[in-house]
Amino acid sequence: MSTGLFLLVLLLVAAIAPFARKYLGNYAGWVYAIWPFTGFLYYLSLLPAVNEGLIITESFEWMPALGIEFSFYVDGFSMLFSLLVLGIGTFILVYAGYYMRPYPMKGRFLGYLLLFMTAMQGIVVSGNLITMFVFWELTSVSSYLLIGYWHEKPEARASALQALLITGFGGLALLGGFVLLAIPYGTYDLAYILSEPDIIKDSNLYLPALILILLGAFTKSAQFPFHFWLPGAMTAPSPVSAYLHSATMVKAGVFVLARFNPVLGGTEVWTYTLTIVGVTTMFVGAWISITQVDLKKILAYTTVSALGTLVLLIGTGTEYAINAAIIFLLVHALYKGTLFMMAGNIEKKTGTRDIRELGGLFKYMPFAAVVMIMALVSMAGVPPMLGFLGKELIYEASAAAPKAFWIILPLGFMTNVIMVFLSLRLAIDIFWGKEPKYGKIPAEPSLPLILGPFFLVLVSFVLGLFPSTMANPLTSKAITAISPLHDAMVLKLWHGFNLVLALSAFTLLSGYLMFRFRHTLLLSVDKVNIRYFRKEFTRYFFSMIDNFLVFTKLKTKTLQHGYHRFYLMTLFIFASILVWVMIWRADPIMLELNFSDMPLNLIAVVILIIAATLSAVVSSSRIIALISMGVIGFGITIIFIAYSGVDLAITMIMVETLLVILAMTVVYHLPTYKNFSSTGARMRDALVATLVGTFFMVLVLQAGTSSLETPISEYFKETSYSVAYGRNIVNVILVDYRALDTLGEITVISIAALGIYAMMKLGKK
Amino acid sequence: MESIILQIAARHMRPLLIGLSLIVLYRGHNEPGGGFIGGLMFGAAYILYAMAFGVDRTQKSIFFNPINLTAVGLFIALISGMPALLLGDSFMTGEWYTFFQGTLMELKLGTPLLFDVGVYLTVAGMLMLVMFSLMEE
Numbered sequence: 084m085s086t087g088l089f090l091l092v093l094l095l096v097a098a099i100a101p102f103a104r105k106y107l108g109n110y111a112g113w114v115y116a117i118w119p120f121t122g123f124l125y126y127l128s129l130l131p132a133v134n135e136g137l138i139i140t141e142s143f144e145w146m147p148a149l150g151i152e153f154s155f156y157v158d159g160f161s162m163l164f165s166l167l168v169l170g171i172g173t174f175i176l177v178y179a180g181y182y183m184r185p186y187p188m189k190g191r192f193l194g195y196l197l198l199f200m201t202a203m204q205g206i207v208v209s210g211n212l213i214t215m216f217v218f219w220e221l222t223s224v225s226s227y228l229l230i231g232y233w234h235e236k237p238e239a240r241a242s243a244l245q246a247l248l249i250t251g252f253g254g255l256a257l258l259g260g261f262v263l264l265a266i267p268y269g270t271y272d273l274a275y276i277l278s279e280p281d282i283i284k285d286s287n288l289y290l291p292a293l294i295l296i297l298l299g300a301f302t303k304s305a306q307f308p309f310h311f312w313l314p315g316a317m318t319a320p321s322p323v324s325a326y327l328h329s330a331t332m333v334k335a336g337v338f339v340l341a342r343f344n345p346v347l348g349g350t351e352v353w354t355y356t357l358t359i360v361g362v363t364t365m366f367v368g369a370w371i372s373i374t375q376v377d378l379k380k381i382l383a384y385t386t387v388s389a390l391g392t393l394v395l396l397i398g399t400g401t402e403y404a405i406n407a408a409i410i411f412l413l414v415h416a417l418y419k420g421t422l423f424m425m426a427g428n429i430e431k432k433t434g435t436r437d438i439r440e441l442g443g444l445f446k447y448m449p450f451a452a453v454v455m456i457m458a459l460v461s462m463a464g465v466p467p468m469l470g471f472l473g474k475e476l477i478y479e480a481s482a483a484a485p486k487a488f489w490i491i492l493p494l495g496f497m498t499n500v501i502m503v504f505l506s507l508r509l510a511i512d513i514f515w516g517k518e519p520k521y522g523k524i525p526a527e528p529s530l531p532l533i534l535g536p537f538f539l540v541l542v543s544f545v546l547g548l549f550p551s552t553m554a555n556p557l558t559s560k561a562i563t564a565i566s567p568l569h570d571a572m573v574l575k576l577w578h579g580f581n582l583v584l585a586l587s588a589f590t591l592l593s594g595y596l597m598f599r600f601r602h603t604l605l606l607s608v609d610k611v612n613i614r615y616f617r618k619e620f621t622r623y624f625f626s627m628i629d630n631f632l633v634f635t636k637l638k639t640k641t642l643q644h645g646y647h648r649f650y651l652m653t654l655f656i657f658a659s660i661l662v663w664v665m666i667w668r669a670d671p672i673m674l675e676l677n678f679s680d681m682p683l684n685l686i687a688v689v690i691l692i693i694a695a696t697l698s699a700v701v702s703s704s705r706i707i708a709l710i711s712m713g714v715i716g717f718g719i720t721i722i723f724i725a726y727s728g729v730d731l732a733i734t735m736i737m738v739e740t741l742l743v744i745l746a747m748t749v750v751y752h753l754p755t756y757k758n759f760s761s762t763g764a765r766m767r768d769a770l771v772a773t774l775v776g777t778f779f780m781v782l783v784l785q786a787g788t789s790s791l792e793t794p795i796s797e798y799f800k801e802t803s804y805s806v807a808y809g810r811n812i813v814n815v816i817l818v819d820y821r822a823l824d825t826l827g828e829i830t831v832i833s834i835a836a837l838g839i840y841a842m843m844k845l846g847k848k
Numbered sequence: 849m850e851s852i853i854l855q856i857a858a859r860h861m862r863p864l865l866i867g868l869s870l871i872v873l874y875r876g877h878n879e880p881g882g883g884f885i886g887g888l889m890f891g892a893a894y895i896l897y898a899m900a901f902g903v904d905r906t907q908k909s910i911f912f913n914p915i916n917l918t919a920v921g922l923f924i925a926l927i928s929g930m931p932a933l934l935l936g937d938s939f940m941t942g943e944w945y946t947f948f949q950g951t952l953m954e955l956k957l958g959t960p961l962l963f964d965v966g967v968y969l970t971v972a973g974m975l976m977l978v979m980f981s982l983m984e985e
Contacts, residue, residue: 734885744979817884829925832970840978
């Protein structure tokens with residue numbers, strides 16, 4: 084098997100999933116999980132080789148002319164992510180297959196989920212910037228479908244749209260960043276870019292590329308001030324939230340930051356931006372989560388906080404920080420996946436997610452309670468769960484941060500205190516607390532619903548107990564991949580008595596105190612939050628969208644005003660100016676008017692044309708004006724014949740004849756000729772007409788002497804018969820050299836004809 | 849407005865114009881002419897007829913519908929680009945084949961001719977469509 088093949092089959096499974104569900108019934112989740120699980124085992128089997136330093140690359144030709152390949156690059160970091168995406172994805176599918184049972188269109192839901200998985204897996208193994216971007220966009224699109232899954236709810240549609248617009252905007256920025264990044268390298272190949280980090284840093288494109296890539300990553304990873312779409316995405320079904328928050332989507336931004344850390348990282352602007360944004364997001368997310376009462380909203384804001392922590396750590400970039408980032412990534416994926424699936428379970432069994440209406444659940448679902456509490460223990464950073472290791476490392480990293488540790492450490496400390504507080508609160512309020520009246524008696528969730536949470540917690544537990552033998556092999560190559568200068572540290576559960584341990588103990592104590600005095604505390608925090616944080620961002624966002632719509636309507640009304648004469652005027656003036664400038668810059672304008680070799684009969688024709696023009700302009704009858712125009716056309720035809728442009732002449736005769744007939748039929752439908760325009764408007768029109776006419780005259784006279792480019796006519800003359808077997812060059816150009824243009828033109832005239840037809844038919848009714 | 853002169857002229861001109869348009873189409877590759885001009889002539893034949901007899905009678909006297917004629921033309925133009933794809937060239941490359949090579953009947957045919965036929969039909973169809981729509985009372 085190969086990475087490309089695996090992805091292709093995964094995509095196929097996603098495509099047939101909606102249709103196959105009918106035949107698979109309730110086992111659909113299990114069946115669809117087989118392939119991701121196979122992938123999980125495949126990557127797990129490669130782990131030893133990757134730890135030896137193997138980097139797997141594959142490449143398929145896609146657009147060779149543009150240097151774009153469909154290529155894959157799997158190193159230790161991609162490996163860790165692949166295991167998370169596919170491992171957690173397997174459990175999510177099993178869970179979703181069961182969870183979605185009561186709802187309609189579950190087959191389609193599973194299909195979206197698989198598509199989403201394909202997209203995320205594609206991002207983490209891409210070996211080409213464009214490949215990565217394509218998968219990146221696919222995550223935005225598929226998450227839109229998933230978040231808006233219950234599309235009959237208006238808030239689901241609004242949240243989905245919000246997520247799509249924000250991440251879509253970020254996606255565009257990311258594409259721009261990738262293109263700028265690739266310019267100094269001359270290739271989109273990831274392996275090459277990673278191997279030559281200095282090229283971009285020495286280029287003056289570094290800053291623009293960095294800004295755009297950061298915009299893409301920050302929007303995807305819900306960094307402040309783009310954080311608000313993530314809690315909004317809570318309207319999605321629980322399996323989606325569990326997947327979105329643990330291994331996919333929001334982690335994609337973190338993935339890109341970490342992936343490009345060796346290339347873009349280490350500079351002042353990188354460090355400061357990531358640190359400031361990361362710290363702010365970390366703290367704001369944790370702070371808002373204090374007063375939330377919706378279980379999923381609480382978890383969503385803690386995710387925002389965790390993402391901020393990750394960005395902060397990557398930005399800090401020291402050995403401790405990078406180690407902490409990778410460990411914390413793993414920690415967070417494991418406990419957050421569990422917590423969201425459990426939130427779904429609790430909602431399913433009790434009918435509510437409001438923690439004020441939950442309580443005393445331990446006696447109804449003791450096993451589920453243990454699973455969830457273990458995840459909360461990991462979130463609080465208490466040994467022996469893996470979360471403890473993560474938190475210790477973060478403290479070490481914050482204390483040793485070269486810049487601004489005096490702000491990182493206190494805010495990091497407060498964030499952790501809030502995590503401890505939330506863990507205590509969720510555990511105690513939900514599972515013990517005062518028991519409300521439940522509609523039906525809650526029960527232990529069934530096997531597929533608890534399987535995922537249980538396994539994830541178990542992994543977190545085992546990794547926490549045996550860090551050096553179990554967690555190190557998973558993460559060491561990931562750490563060196565994103566930061567080649569640093570080594571992976573040997574992980575230990577027990578560090579001895581030191582400052583960090585004291586800080587940990589102090590965190591737990593503060594968290595407990597916060598929980599103890601929560602009733603007074605919550606009131607004051609609530610006051611602050613109502614004033615500053617409540618929904619404001621979402622409202623700003625939608626008012627921005629509304630204003631944008633107003634602006635585009637105004638713009639459309641100004642530009643698409645519906646007056647044909649002004650369209651023509653704009654076109655003519657603009658075209659004249661453009662060509663005028665080009666001629667001006669090419670050659671000095673020399674007008675040589677020499678009528679001496681002009682035959683007398685042609686002079687007569689020219690005089691006729693001038694007379695007809697005057698008659699068309701001053702005539703007060705539409706018919707006379709039309710016929711005069713016809714005379715002008717035929718006059719020009721005669722000139723063509725005189726200078727042996729037979730093709731043009733024939734076409735001209737046909738067109739002029741038909742045009743007059745056409746105009747006559749239109750005249751029939753029009754009201755009588757009246758003079759609506761003021762004298763000023765007529766003067767303006769006359770001026771424009773004179774200018775444009777003069778311009779064309781100069782253009783024609785100048786065409787003989789000026790040459791802007793090497794004329795292509797020589798090439799046509801030479802090859803028309805030898806290559807294209809035709810002696811009529813004009814026609815050969817139309818049907819052979821420029822056939823695609825002609826195809827476009829006949830398509831356009833067909834559409835125009837259909838438009839006229841429809842207009843006339845509708846007008847009759 | 850019924851004019852007996854115009855009616856007789858139109859009746860006899862129509863087949864002549866159609867024949868002429870076909871000649872113009874065919875010889876377009878080497879001498880003045882081509883699908884575009886041919887299509888306009890073909891359309892003009894029917895417009896003349898419609899001016900003499902009215903749109904309704906003209907519609908009844910033909911077995912095709914201008915919309916379909918346009919569609920068929922576009923379709924032919926489009927598929928004329930396909931053989932090149934099958935032969936591994938880029939879309940719309942002219943592909944030629946010589947029939948009866950070496951005999952007196954030697955005939956060179958290629959996809960550009962097919963394309964020109966497509967142009968011819970499209971132009972004729974759209975012209976008739978527009979004119980008939982406008983001329984209909």
